[in-house]
Amino acid sequence: VQETGTWGKIKIVKFFVMDLTFFAINDGYVEAIIRGLRAGFLTPDVYEALKGTNSLQDFKTVLEDTDYGPYLGSEIQNVSISVLRSRLKRKLADEFSYIQGQCVEPLATFLRLMQSQYMIDNIVNIIEGVKNRVDFDYLISQADPLGVFPELKAIKSVDPENYSELYSTVLIDTPVGPYFMKFLENVMEALNENISINEIQALFRDIQPEFIRTSLKKMWLEDFYEFCQQMNPITKEFMEDILKFEADCKTIQVIYNSIGNKELSSAANRSSKRKQLCPSLGYLYPDVDKDIANVTTIEGLRDAVRHIQQYREMLRDVPDPLKREEFSADVRGLDDMMYEEEVRKYSLAFEEQAHYAVFYAYMKLKEQEIRNVIWLAEMVARKLPRSNKGWNKILIPFQP
Secondary structure (H helix, E strand, O other): OOOOHHHHHHHHHHHHHHHHHHHHHHHHHHHHHHHHHHHHOOOHHHHHHHHOOOOHHHHHHHHHOOOOHHHOOOOOOOOOHHHHHHHHHHHHHHHHHHHHHHOOOOHHHHHHHHHHHHHHHHHHHHHHHHHOOOOHHHHHHOOOHHHOOHHHHHHHHOOOOOHHHHHHHOOOOOOOHHHHHHHHHHHHHOOOOOOOHHHHHHHHHHOOHHHHHHHHHHHHHHHHHHHHOOOOHHHHHHHHHHHHHHHHHHHHHHHHHHOOOHHHHOOOOOOHHHHHHOOOOOOOOOOOHHHHHOOOOHHHHHHHOOOOHHHHHHHHOOOOOOOHHHOOOOOOOHHHHHHHHHHHHHHHHHHOOOOOHHHHHHHHHHHHHHHHHHHHHHHHHOOOOOOOHHHHOOOOOOOO
16 A cells, blocks of 8 residues: 555654664664674775785684684694685684574574575585485585584485485475475476386486575575565565575576586477576566576577666676686686675665664675685685786675
């Protein structure tokens, strides 16, 4: 209902003030914590100091003077990229766990939905590792701490050769079980009713992990979007824009990565296979859904998104996936373009008060910061000259 006139404006202001009041009572404390944590982001000066180091040991010494210091103690004798990544992610997971311990509904559910994407990554990686008989303890040690949950260890007891049981195990008492259930239902619906057990086993054995991951995250994104529609107006506005953009990025990535892929770009599979991977939301959906699903070239993809300036500019200079010679470490790829716009959107979320999007933005910006640090650590480890353009392929949050 559209409110008009003076009384309508008074009613809108009244509801807004009530929103702020209830938010302050239930969520004001945890929002203050997350905004306080913003001060811990690495500054441009710290990044310059990291670029000036000559070894990973010196690199670690610079980080010890930041908020990462307590996680990079003297007990770390042999500094490596994997150790740095693990410690930085552990710090973020501990912050997230603390925030979870302080919140009430509906923020508690919002945070659980945020966490689901990391759980999906862990389950897919561990299942693939088990299928390839990788040591289970090693798989658990490499799991993202943001997506670790007790039931994850149940996968260890499954026979690696029993692929259907391997997947069905995660449907029992796991937070992301419904997504796996829906995924398996979709797979089984596409099969012939007279298919044998051996053929089913072969199917599960041959399913590519990235296909599973992308399918599950599509379902998660749609679920999260629906939940955010019920939130207060500021949360809804920010999360709607963020999630629509992320959905479009996933759609564009699916199409871009499938160009030249016989399975995904063939006339028979363009509609069905891509539909399983592309989210049913976003600024591209549903208006150009059919056009973009039939794209087979980079020129066709650029043409399909031409009416949205943001995406048109994003795709203008990306390498053609059919021309591998256009790819190099110093060339900005599609992911780099998307990360840049995401950092801008997440940073803007901190400009408004009393909404949940700031929690999501903090997590995503911290992930970008970790990517920055690991990228620079790899540059240092390879002892690349400062003239290399790769030194500038970092995105610093909250910078103009």
